[in-house]
Amino acid sequence: MDEMKQQLSAMMDDELDLDANPHLLLAAKHSDDIAKSWAEYHLIGDALRHEAMQVDVTERVMQQLANEPTVLAPHPRIKTLSLPRYAAAASVAAVTLVGWMAWHGNTTSTPASVAQSIAKEPVAMTSEAFDNYLLAHAEYAPSNSLQRNRDVQLVAYSEPQRQ
């Protein structure tokens, strides 16, 4: 949360590119204490349409707030907590087996020659662990290699279906 606030304040000071960080705006809109710094998403489109123009973010945000009815509307207060990763991992542990089995269901058969050379038992890898390896692999794959379906995999397959 603090990190996000810093980023938001950097954005307000024009140190951070508004176009490049649209998620900050959305995050801001939905967290109460920084809701006032919300600038609508269409600012991005707007900025793009005038791509050569230098955008004074602060002014635009203030202007936007003045015209922004949704900010004035009642807003449910939901406390957002960014859990440390290990806490998330712990909660994932409970669904490991289900995650694995769902995934295993999608597994193609292993060639017999390979099957003979490896252990028969399945790999007990949590879906979260798989996510992480796949993401790391995708981030470091060079741009001059066939990217296969990296970002598709990330959105379609980064989580095996959990029941």
Place this chain on the structure above:
Amino acid sequence: MLKYFLSLLLVVMPALSSAADDSWLMIEKAAQAAHQLNYKGVFVYQVANSMTAIQITHSNFGNSGEFARLTVLDGAPKEVLRQGDDSVIYKSKSQKVLIEKRRIQSGFPAVLPKITDGIKANYQVQVGGIERVSGREASVVTLMPRDKSRYISKLWIDKDSGLLLKLASLNDKNEIVEQVGFNQLALFNNDNMDWFRPNEEPNKAYVMQPEETVVPATEADNWTMNQLPQGFHKIEQVRRMSPFRNVVVTHLVFCDGLTTVSLFFEPADKAATRKQGIMTQGATSIYVTTVADHQVVVLGEVPPATAIQFANAINFK
């Protein structure tokens, strides 16, 4: 927009010496078209017995760069907003939406490589006929590996726009292991950017996931690599903290010009049972094993036997 069409024309114009050169050029042109054109459509990603449809809108604004929005239409709601090399992933959960920022360079249909000597050394290009994909005429081009340690890639390239319409990975028995292809595609030519925003769920909290810090790794002295599968070279080496326990994970990346394989290792958890096994998901193989008190994970778009070869090539001193 006109200048992009013109620059594409310039690439195609020169007289071509052979069918193979012609095909390499067609791949290069498809790689550029995917970045330069404005298009929207729906493509389907198919692996083993499951299918996922994804809606894509892509625009290139010249100096402002490339923008894309992907919305997953099947299963858990997810979206990706991509600008240049930065991807922001929105995963909708029951109470909240998780926002994750990642450095993903691109995705379908912008998945084709630069043509290098490395690719030509490891793959032969073969020209196929004309087939119809999503109502459009496509030229079929096959990248045939020179050995069995990698998959065959089959490309369907739009005759009209030069865009990649479909991509399939095939094993040495010519069976499709994974494919992705458009079933709806339209090119457009306007500057409207209203689509570049995620679907908003006003009643949910938006939670940003912390970004990982990754440091380049210097050549470590406690390991060496033996003979790698033919044609693969190490191209990157980084270190990061394991998200699960307090150990450093070393990540090595290998590439043959077209196909990439990652090898991760970390000190094995003494308390945990030793794990070994292989999984495949479409063209991706994952092999987990333990080598001299290190947990080794190999992940890449190669046949399982190749993933195992990588794990067997590492030596710890």
